[in-house]
Amino acid sequence: MMMDQNISRPRRLAFSLIELLSVVATISVLAGILIAVVGKVRAQANSAACVSNLRSFYVPFNMYAQDAKRWPSVNLNSEWSISGSGRQLWFVALMRLGYIDTYEQVIDGSDCLNSGILACPSNDVLVTRPFLMTSSPYPVLPDYAMNTYWGEMNVQPSRISTADISNPQAILLLDSETNGSRSIYPMSLGYVRWNSADCKIPTDLHSGGAHVLRADGSVGSISPETHPDIEDRKYWDPRL
Numbered sequence: 687m688m689m690d691q692n693i694s695r696p697r698r699l700a701f702s703l704i705e706l707l708s709v710v711a712t713i714s715v716l717a718g719i720l721i722a723v724v725g726k727v728r729a730q731a732n733s734a735a736c737v738s739n740l741r742s743f744y745v746p747f748n749m750y751a752q753d754a755k756r757w758p759s760v761n762l763n764s765e766w767s768i769s770g771s772g773r774q775l776w777f778v779a780l781m782r783l784g785y786i787d788t789y790e791q792v793i794d795g796s797d798c799l800n801s802g803i804l805a806c807p808s809n810d811v812l813v814t815r816p817f818l819m820t821s822s823p824y825p826v827l828p829d830y831a832m833n834t835y836w837g838e839m840n841v842q843p844s845r846i847s848t849a850d851i852s853n854p855q856a857i858l859l860l861d862s863e864t865n866g867s868r869s870i871y872p873m874s875l876g877y878v879r880w881n882s883a884d885c886k887i888p889t890d891l892h893s894g895g896a897h898v899l900r901a902d903g904s905v906g907s908i909s910p911e912t913h914p915d916i917e918d919r920k921y922w923d924p925r926l
Contacts, residue, residue, distance in 0.1 A: 729808070729892075731807075732806075732807040732808040732892075733808065733892045733893070733897070735806075735807050736806045736807065736808060736861065736891075736892065736897050737897055737905050738803075739802075739803040739804075739805075739806065739830070740830070740859060740897055740898070740899040740905045741899070741903070741905055742786075742803045743786070743803060743830075743858075743859060743899060744899060744903040746780055746785035746786045747780075747858070749785055750779070750780060750783075750785050751848050752848070755847060755848055756837075756845045756846065756847050756848070757836055757837070757845065757846045757847075757848070757851075757924075758776045758777075758779065758780060758832070758836070759776060759832075759836055759837030759838060759844075759845045759846075760775060760776050760832050760834050760836065760837060760838040760869040775817065775825075775827075775832075775868055775869070776832045776836075776868075776869075777804070777825060777828055777868075778817070778820060778825050781799050781801060781825045782799075782825070786801050786803065787801060787802070788800060788801045789801070789802075790823055791826070793814065793815065793816055793826070794815070794816075796816050796818075796822065796823075796824055797822050797823040797824070798816045798823050798824045798825070798826050799823040799824065799825045799826065800814075800826040801826070804826055804827075804828035804829065804830070805828070805829050806829040806830065806861055806891065806897075808891045808892060809829040809861060809888070809891060812827075812829050812862075812863070814826060814827075815827055827868055828868055829861065829862065830859045830860065830861065830862060830868070830899075831859065831860055831861075831862030831864050831868050831869050831870045831886065832858070832859055832868065832869050832870070833856070833857045833858060833859075833860070833869075833870055833872060833922050834869050834870065834871050834872065834873065835856065835872060835873075835922045835923050835924060835925075836858065836924065838869065846924055846925065850924065850925050851901055851924045851925070852924070852925055852926065853901065853920070853923060853924050853925065853926040854900065854901045854902035855900050855901065855902065855904075855920075855921070856900065856901045856921070856922060856923060856924035856926070857898045857899070857900060857901075857921055857922055858898075858899045858900060858901055859898070859899040860887065860896055860897065860898040860899070860908070861887070861888055861891050861892070861896035861897050861898075862886055862887065862888070862896075863886050863887070863888050864886045870886055870887070872917065872919070872921075872922040875917045878916055878917045878922075879916070879917045880910040880914070880916060881910075887908070887916070889909060889910060892907060893907060893909065894909045894910075894911065895907050895908050895909025895910070895911075895912065895913075896908055896909070901924050908921075
């Protein structure tokens with residue numbers, strides 16, 4: 687009995703090695719493109735969040751200045767009084783007296799006071815930690831530094847009054863790589879000169895530079911390309 691020659695044979699379901707390699711190569715290319723796009727989108731989102739943080743500081747800074755008749759300073763705020771003098775940093779009174787929204791958090795076993803606008807989402811140089819030179823709950827140190835031209839106990843000039851500002855473009859806060867004081871010393875040029883080993887302004891956070899909040903409330907970016915003369919006093923002194 688002869689078999690029917692028209693009976694179809696089973697189709698081949700397996701991939702050849704070449705086909706498999708082609709699929710893997712295509713997936714790899716697509717994955718690479720996707721990762722690059724996701725990374726770019728994340729960087730843009732982080733940059734926007736940082737700008738939002740800095741803008742959010744401006745209203746409480748102004749409220750503080752209206753109440754104290756002086757702008758917040760690096761090291762002339764007591765914990766509970768905007769007019770007192772003590773070893774506190776610029777953000778302590780803002781947090782203690784409710785000028786910015788805060789929440790309590792336990793960090794390394796310590797009760798801390800934190801705020802959502804203290805941290806730049808792109809800044810992985812600094813480690814979130816409490817400022818222990820205060821009473822508990824300890825304010826969390828921010829990623830943003832204050833320009834010491836706005837006043838420090840051991841650095842001249844002293845605190846800036848509400849009537850003192852003649853340079854509205856003076857930097858108030860900025861992204862930073864500082865630790866401890868969370869302040870930038872523009873009078874020590876090594877801290878603000880791009881090619882200095884001591885430079886405290888990051889060049890790799892946002893589009894090759896850092897974001898700044900100015901005295902007039904505007905937020906901008908600085909980088910070695912856009913501000914090669916960043917150590918110039920015109921960027922820092924509010925009474926210029």
